[in-house]
Amino acid sequence: MTTPRISFEFFPPKTLDASFRLWETVRMLAPLAPEFVSVTYGAGGTTRKLTHEAVTTIGAQYGLNVAAHLTCVDATRADTLEIVNAYADAGVREIVALRGDAPKGAARFTPHADGFGSSVELIEALANTGKFKIRVGAYPEPHPDAPDARADVMWLKRKFQAGADSAITQFFFEPETFLRFRDDCARQGITGKIIPGIVPIENWAGIRKFASACNTHIPAWMDEAFEKAARDGREDLLATALCTEMCDRLIAEGVEDLHFYTLNRAYLTRDVCHALGIQPQVSLENVA
Ligand code: FAD
Numbered sequence: 044m045t046t047p048r049i050s051f052e053f054f055p056p057k058t059l060d061a062s063f064r065l066w067e068t069v070r071m072l073a074p075l076a077p078e079f080v081s082v083t084y085g086a087g088g089t090t091r092k093l094t095h096e097a098v099t100t101i102g103a104q105y106g107l108n109v110a111a112h113l114t115c116v117d118a119t120r121a122d123t124l125e126i127v128n129a130y131a132d133a134g135v136r137e138i139v140a141l142r143g144d145a146p147k148g149a150a151r152f153t154p155h156a157d158g159f160g161s162s163v164e165l166i167e168a169l170a171n172t173g174k175f176k177i178r179v180g181a182y183p184e185p186h187p188d189a190p191d192a193r194a195d196v197m198w199l200k201r202k203f204q205a206g207a208d209s210a211i212t213q214f215f216f217e218p219e220t221f222l223r224f225r226d227d228c229a230r231q232g233i234t235g236k237i238i239p240g241i242v243p244i245e246n247w248a249g250i251r252k253f254a255s256a257c258n259t260h261i262p263a264w265m266d267e268a269f270e271k272a273a274r275d276g277r278e279d280l281l282a283t284a285l286c287t288e289m290c291d292r293l294i295a296e297g298v299e300d301l302h303f304y305t306l307n308r309a310y311l312t313r314d315v316c317h318a319l320g321i322q323p324q325v326s327l328e329n330v331a
Pocket of ligand 1: 139141143195213
């Protein structure tokens, strides 16, 4: 079996405690030599400064290739481009370009009067700078704003036409969900790379709640399996096995890249990577 290329998503810490957790996670996962790591942008731009700090520090301290997430919510074009220019000046070369969610309480996304109206407009502006590799979001199960699954595929095609280099999917629980989406995209002529987003399940109740909000199908057998595992205190074992099995299946189907949503927890992601044959790249210098 081929060893996949991997990447990790982190979120910027808002407290001292969360900060220790992030740095511990980065320290543990960096030796697995990810292709890139990415840092999220809080809903509505709430972590603008924290995201910038985490992105630049991870790049400087660990020499990792860092992609900064960026959304268009509640920001003028000028504001957004100011952030983009600051990243370019700091040597950041990758952006995960997103529209973002509607602010809390609002039913749907409404662009700022002077802002980018959609992810495609943001992608076009980033592509015009010629300074970034542009990654975008993709939805193997209908996004809450999409009338049907086809709309997500056609919209993803627009993102690639606008200048996206690759797409990272929302997480899903069954490999067939991704494989079907990949086939649908290929049928519509999409040739850009689509990387499956993988969530190691540290806390089933939390992930389940998030999945419901994202329209991610929750197979009934998973509830049963986690209930039984909880009784025996073996949720971690189940989560590692399920995640490894799904990644294995994707790799067997020709998937070459996996993007892990780490939720700033290292152990499950690390164990799954080890099970997939990804070993820490330790140099003699590190050992001494
Ligand atoms: P889009 O793909 O642009 O839109 C979502 C769907 O809505 C489309 O697939 C399409 O079906 C429909 N749609 C939207 N606009 C149009 C249009 N003009 N015409 C036709 N159809 C349209 N959120 C954050 O706040 N911060 C983050 O850091 C963050 N990181 C993420 C990373 C990844 C990999 C993913 C998959 C999601 C992330 N999100 C993040 C969540 C994301 O902001 C939400 O899912 C948001 O609702 C959609 O953003 P998008 O850019 O993917 O949307």
